[in-house]
Amino acid sequence: MTASRETHLVELVDTAGRATGACTVSEAHQPPGRLHRAFSVILTDADGRILLQRRASVKTRFPLLWANACCGHPAPGQSPAEAANLRIAEELGAGPVALTEIGVHTYYAEDSVTGRVESEYDHVLLGRFSPDEPLRPDPAEVAELRWVDREELRADLIANPGKYAPWLAGVVGRLDAPERSLGR
Template sequence: MTYQEHVVLVDGQGNPIGTAPKTSVHTAHTPLHLAFSSYVFDEGGQVLLSRRAVGKLTWPGAWTNSCCGHPLPGERLSVAVTRRLAFELGLRVESVDLILPRFSYRAVMDNGTVENELCPVFRAVVRDEAAPNAEEVDTVRWMPWKTFADQVLSGELDISPWAREQVPQLVALGPDPLTWPVADPAELPAAAEPETGEPA
């Protein structure tokens, strides 16, 4: 039997209400589901941007933050971040921190496909160079955080709709991304598995 990845469905208050195959949820009527976004930084505070592979169902070829994804049912979000960074970018993380526990967004592509996610945002710090998985990521580039944030805020940089909404909230936390305050895991949606211990 072929393994089929599932995502966690949630209600408007962030409570789990079931699961659905990942391949079936992104339509013109995408149900609200649990996801994450991550921003990868090097030790100098540069952010890693990724350009989504052209074969992706949602926002193919778009520049975006480092990595996004969905936790598996029963998987902690921080573990999902670590797993997807390894899979999509070949990265081993030094640390993963919760930054925006309650971020959510809904966005509609030109073809009517909808993204509809409760999407907590994480910061990850790495020392490695990325080795993109071509099925997921077309290319990557490092940018100083301030340059990236300024270009997003001004509209100069064409970026994914979720990153466009996340960046102002991240900028409000301070100019140095390595010193942003870590959020309380208790603020995560109820559908998220408890963040106990270190990411596996």
């Protein structure tokens, strides 16, 4: 399933997030990378804990690193929330989840293990999920799952950044963005 996903189309964007074209997932992630639309889902429980997934070993970018609940790419013209719920079902065996966009995290990262790059205009989506709800993660996508306290995660991201996908700190940082604290 992972290899075929590399042939899906992603939407290329400029630094303001305006669509500029399309290419395959594989093309977008070849050095030097092409800025494209993506999404990252943060799932929290009623206590504010965050669901993390350890990416499967077969992932073409940043395998075996801890990341947020789910990531992916909307097809050109598809909403990030719609695409995210499809990936939540595929990766985690759950959903649908009510998602709210809490910001954008634009980043660039090189994966020294696979030689691929990430150059993403990443829509950060937040949803509530109960740890009591069943999850059936796809082993081709997810090596393991765990719930983590937000403050413990923040501290470990600083102490052990090499355990985590390079976008995770920026994605989790959107939880504290000024417009979130103002209720916008």
